[in-house]
Amino acid sequence: MALSPDEWxxxxxxxxxxxxxxxxxxxxxxGLAWLLARRRFPGRILLDAxxxxxxxxxxxxxxxxxxxxxxxxxxxxxxxxxxxGIVFMFRWTGAALAAAVMALPLMVRxxxxxxxxxxxxxxxAAETLGASRPRVFATITLPLALPGLLAGxxxxxxxxxxxxxATITFVSNIPGETRTLPIAxxxxxxxxxxxxxxxxxALIAVALSLVALxxxxxxxxxTGPGRGGHVL
Amino acid sequence: xxxxxxxxxxxxxxxxxxxxxSDGGLTALFGxxxxxxTSILQMIAGLLRPDAGRIAVGGSVLFDSMAxxxxxxxxxxxxxxxxxxxxxxxxxxxxxxxxxxxxxxxADRLMDLAEATRFLGIGHLLDRWPRTLxxxxxxxxxxxxxxxxxxxxxxxxxxxxxxxxPRREEIxxxxxxxxxxxxxxxxxxxxxxxxxxxxxxxxxxxx
Numbered sequence: 001m002a003l004s005p006d007e008w009x010x011x012x013x014x015x016x017x018x019x020x021x022x023x024x025x026x027x028x029x030x031g032l033a034w035l036l037a038r039r040r041f042p043g044r045i046l047l048d049a050x051x052x053x054x055x056x057x058x059x060x061x062x063x064x065x066x067x068x069x070x071x072x073x074x075x076x077x078x079x080x081x082x083x084x085g086i087v088f089m090f091r092w093t094g095a096a097l098a099a100a101v102m103a104l105p106l107m108v109r110x111x112x113x114x115x116x117x118x119x120x121x122x123x124x125a126a127e128t129l130g131a132s133r134p135r136v137f138a139t140i141t142l143p144l145a146l147p148g149l150l151a152g153x154x155x156x157x158x159x160x161x162x163x164x165x166a167t168i169t170f171v172s173n174i175p176g177e178t179r180t181l182p183i184a185x186x187x188x189x190x191x192x193x194x195x196x197x198x199x200x201x202a203l204i205a206v207a208l209s210l211v212a213l214x215x216x217x218x219x220x221x222x223t224g225p226g227r228g229g230h231v232l
Numbered sequence: 233x234x235x236x237x238x239x240x241x242x243x244x245x246x247x248x249x250x251x252x253x254s255d256g257g258l259t260a261l262f263g264x265x266x267x268x269x270t271s272i273l274q275m276i277a278g279l280l281r282p283d284a285g286r287i288a289v290g291g292s293v294l295f296d297s298m299a300x301x302x303x304x305x306x307x308x309x310x311x312x313x314x315x316x317x318x319x320x321x322x323x324x325x326x327x328x329x330x331x332x333x334x335x336x337x338x339a340d341r342l343m344d345l346a347e348a349t350r351f352l353g354i355g356h357l358l359d360r361w362p363r364t365l366x367x368x369x370x371x372x373x374x375x376x377x378x379x380x381x382x383x384x385x386x387x388x389x390x391x392x393x394x395x396x397x398p399r400r401e402e403i404x405x406x407x408x409x410x411x412x413x414x415x416x417x418x419x420x421x422x423x424x425x426x427x428x429x430x431x432x433x434x435x436x437x438x439x
């Protein structure tokens with residue numbers, strides 16, 4: 001199955017968008033997962049609901065909200081452009097932002113499960129041995145939760161690869177800039193006689209997703225000694 | 233006075249209340265399962281906060297509800313040997329043993345790794361993972377980890393409960409030597425009368 005240079009460009013763009021999305025999402029998702037797993041505070045249920053919102057909201061609504069907040073005239077969009085020099089509108093960075101927002105709930109869920117699976121009694125044992133809270137976190141909690149955290153990241157990556165609705169609403173369908181794999185498949189479907197292209201791209205999408213899911217599940221099973229964690 | 237404890241704590245619909253003082257050696261909290269013995273150890277270690285009372289070990293006050301003193305667990309220097317060992321599963325025996333040793337001030341350390349492994353006969357286990365250890369081996373490593381953290385006192389929660397007869401005999405010998413040779417006060421929890429009568433210099437009935 002030979003791929004044309006255009007198709008390769010679509011795949012590399014998709015991988016770049018998803019990779020950046022997961023990298024940007026990782027610290028945010030991890031912080032939220034830790035908060036939800038280990039802390040009790042007022043507004044916790046609301047925060048939990050907000051994190052899960054992109055999972056249930058019509059993606060087109062998420063895209064529109066991103067447009068309002070991160071568009072050229074949106075408050076966050078202006079702040080990013082002026083202080084960091086990052087523009088999202090009609091750019092691949094915007095596609096990455098949309099993918100990150102859509103991947104957030106899945107990543108938080110997987111990471112939260114893996115943090116909750118860490119035996120709190122081991123953390124207590126470390127404390128009696130003289131370890132401070134940050135040290136307990138760095139030497140006990142984090143290493144024991146790590147496979148689950150990686151599983152969450154891989155799952156987020158897979159979700160990002162498939163992101164369509166919020167992306168096309170927010171940053172449109174620009175070849176070479178925001179035309180990721182699903183958007184390219186959608187575009188090809190609009191053109192008569194391009195079944196071969198659609199088939200090739202769809203097979204690639206299936207293969208990438210399958211690899212990511214298997215990797216994620218394998219990693220999750222390693223969370224906690226002798227305990228199987230599941231993200232699916 | 234090594235242990236001077238007077239505490240109470242409500243847990244669910246019952247109240248755990250205990251008062252005792254003892255000098256040196258091994259003090260045993262003896263009573264049926266479910267009498268709250270583990271909760272008492274947790275309160276002395278700083279893992280569970282008493283509703284009221286006072287805890288002093290070796291003259292230093294660790295908790296006093298009247299004076300508003302509550303030393304955090306990490307500063308109490310309790311060598312806590314848990315019933316289930318609680319070795320860190322992602323660290324080899326050597327790193328488990330050295331976890332508290334590395335955090336202890338040099339002046340507080342009782343012994344180094346070589347002395348501890350000789351004392352407990354665990355030199356051959358250093359490169360093993362905790363999940364590959366037998367119950368008796370794991371319990372000896374747990375005792376070693378507590379000893380190496382430079383403890384002011386030891387808390388032992390039924391360290392023989394999960395072991396078969398020959399292993400119990402072996403670990404009991406280790407505990408007798410701890411009691412006689414190290415001079416670190418030990419608070420020991422058990423529901424087994426024979427065990428307590430053999431090991432304890434003071435017996436505190438609970439429940």
